Amino acid sequence: MISFETLHAAPPALVAHAPVLMVAAPLIAACAAALSPSARTSWMISVTGSIFAAWMALALVGEVARRGAVDYAIGGFAPPLGIALHIDGLSVLMALLVSSAGVMASLYSGHSLAADVRAEKHTLFQSGFLLCQTGLLGLVSTGDAFNAFVFLEVSSIGTYALVAIGEKRDRRALPAAFNYLIMGTIGATFYVIGIGFLYAATGTLNMADMAARLATLSDSSVVQAGFAFVVVGLGIKAAMFPLHGWLPGAYSYAPSLIAIFLAATATKTSIYLMARFVFDVFPNGAAFGQGFITSVLVPLAAAAAIVCSLQAVFEKEIRRVLAFSSVAQVGFILLGLSLASVAGASAGLFYLAAHALMKMTLFMALGGLAISLGARRIDELAGVARDAPWSAVAFGVGAASLAGVPLTVGFLAKWRLIEAALQSGQIWIVAVLAIASLLTLLYVGRMLEAIFFRPAPAGAQRAREAPVGVLVPLLVLAGLNIWFGLDASLPEQLANAAARALLGGAS
């Protein structure tokens, strides 16, 4: 077992301000990248900013393990009036996830951008990417409901632009980005309306403060309406079935870097925020909260797991397969969270982290292949394993993890989910998970069959092995899939701490 309590990743002077530095670093880097003279400089700025944020997140892991939670009043204005950053076990898990995804994606971008993005837009692209990181990191660390909206929009606006930049490769990126913008804005509007209701009822925007006041207000219809708006708004952002229509397009036509980063983080952070509201801000166990979980969340999550897995089975474009798979996996995560037990939440969050890892591996492997081969359809990947063995193996590892093959982290994630469901006596959730896993096996099998077993059609464009700058982060990710499959104590501990933070009441 690793003890995070002895983790001192940064000097105390930095740790004291780590919450705000973690959010500000990519923001400052975003400005610098936009002003930088060349693509190369902007890339280096992007990598530096991302690594700094990840370093701060790591420092916070140790700090939270020691202190339980870290509160940081921005500018010294004490909450509830001032805006506070509140970092507990759950935030730390998410921050570590987002920032390490940022590091991996920015390392990868050094070689992929030339193929994906017009040359004159490289600096702006890096700037947008860093903005998006800022938003997501802010979102998971803030303790203020309205501030969360601001960060949500910061990240979303970055994302809309970044998806649209994919038009160099495929013009369909433009309508996909527009579609995403409309849906995303509706989601954000719903969220902010919900916050408005809650503000009217409680007179506060600070989450902890709000939670304390809501404890006595849960039968108010204003509060319940606020809850509904918040949950639907975040449901759109989290691509919760059936509000997921924007996701396949956005994932499929965005530049590969953005697909990698979004797949790991975007829906996950919205799930985070939804979980915060459902379990933390609203009185835990309130009748309407329970009603939402049992009669809305669980059926929709189960439907997502089955229906979207089926859609993935019949989809022909490989990135759309992975996108539908993501919506289905969101269902898995929500099923875990909906068990409302510490074991269930921990399993759901473990799954969340594991899924981020495997989808990053898959999208990055595809991105690496796409640099030389503009493949979109599964058929076009036939025989790739012969031309680009390393990328193919990395893809295979990610796919195995997605399918839940033993000795990968995906298997342990499924194991924990089923274990938690059985412990709660929810046999039918086990059945849903098992059937969805079978479907996963089907679409994963189809992709692997094309890549490894089918010969390349005569006269087809041949793939080349991805450049070293792509291969290194890619193989690290693939290796992590196996490493955590053999020794999951690190993500397990983080997930357990996060689950306790989430369900142990508002701390």
Place this chain on the structure above:
Amino acid sequence: MSTGELLIFLALVVPLFAAAAIYAVGRMPDVRETLTIVACIVLGVITISMFMRVGAGDPPVWTVARPMAGLEVAFRLEPLGALFALMASVLWGVNSLFSIGYMRGKREANQTRFYMCFALAMFAVMGIAMAANLFTLFIFYEVLTFSTYPLVTHAGDVRARRAGRIYLAMLVGASLVLFLPGIIGVQIAAGTTAFTPGGLLSGRVDAATGNALLLLLVFGATKAALMPLHGWLPGAMVAPAPVSAMLHAVAVVKAGVFVILKVSAYIFGPNLISALPAATWLLWIAAGTIVIASVVAMTKDDLKARLAWSTVGQLAYITSAAMLPAAAGLVAGGLHMLVHAFAKITLFMCAGAIYVATGASKVSEMGGLGRSMPVVFSCFLVGALCVIGLPPFAGMWSKFLLISAAFGTKEWVTAAAMIVSSLLGLLYLAPVALRALLPPVGDGSPRAFIRPGGAPGPAVAAVVVTSIGCVVLFVFADAVTAYLAPITGRAR
């Protein structure tokens, strides 16, 4: 690394390394096949050495990794596993000899992939045999499914691919929907899935949970082909004869019944099995499987299909043995696992040899063929009589022990099914050899060889070796049962 750990490590690495080496030298058939044989011999030595250590009370143990609290990738040999590993490695050697004759005789394509997948399957079998807990066992159980899939679809035509799809869908489907939840259920009930002498769950579950877990685990081990989850096995007969011989008479199906025996002996334990109603239900299902499979086997003219249905029935004998409320059933089941492996591999290899030599695959085409292939058909007769359970062949002892265990526990249905099925076996297996060996009735001359010289030498040698094994085991059956005695959970 202690000697025991080293042995386990080698037992896993040798077949894995063989697979890689076979791939590397794929263009040189002679080197490739020499490599296979060498790997078989090395693995044989390793498994013998492990077998002796278990017998001497010093079982090899190795804990490799602890992915999460309560989960271990760990290995620990015990008598049943040591016997399974030894049996599989010896028969792999014999079957490789046969494969060389068969695959060259038929000039099959993709032979490198064939030998490579075989080695991978052996890697999986070793993992299954040595696993110290259900979690580890599950990992290798899945590897076995996936490594044998390319062998089932070897022919690559529409029929083979359809059979392959059914094979994957049933085996993987049941292992995900039934086996895995069952294993996790055990984990929740006991906090571990370690195989524990006397039964891990004994005294830890109530009857309802116990019933549910037993059903999940026994049906989840679909490789044992218990009805109604048996459909994949006759379908898998589209594979080349060496695959049917080694995998669908020995490695894969025996892995299934091995799991059931292990679950019965070490997860539930004889006491809990006696107390659970689900065990009785399973006994009835197994009895039904025994009788129905024998009846269906009689209707099949295709020899391999007939043998496959016979296998379905014989596997249900072992499932019955594991579910009998007497600990003696476990030992009888273990012995039958061994004996049936030798007998059935003989039968399948004979079928393959006949097919290579004459192109005959149907029983009705084999009349009088014994004149031109006396050795092969004599060996077939030996295998048939051994499956039926007549002396002086080893099958007699295992059937005797099984039926007496069934009588001893007053499981009349099981006993009756076993006796009826043995009689039916006499009707559908023995005549195949007899019609070929005895002077033909009616007119028409027997089929001629399509391959000059008849069956390839290595193939004939292989069937002779395994049929001698059927006789040798008759003499040494007592030693095997004594070796297996500790699995009942009592001190020896």
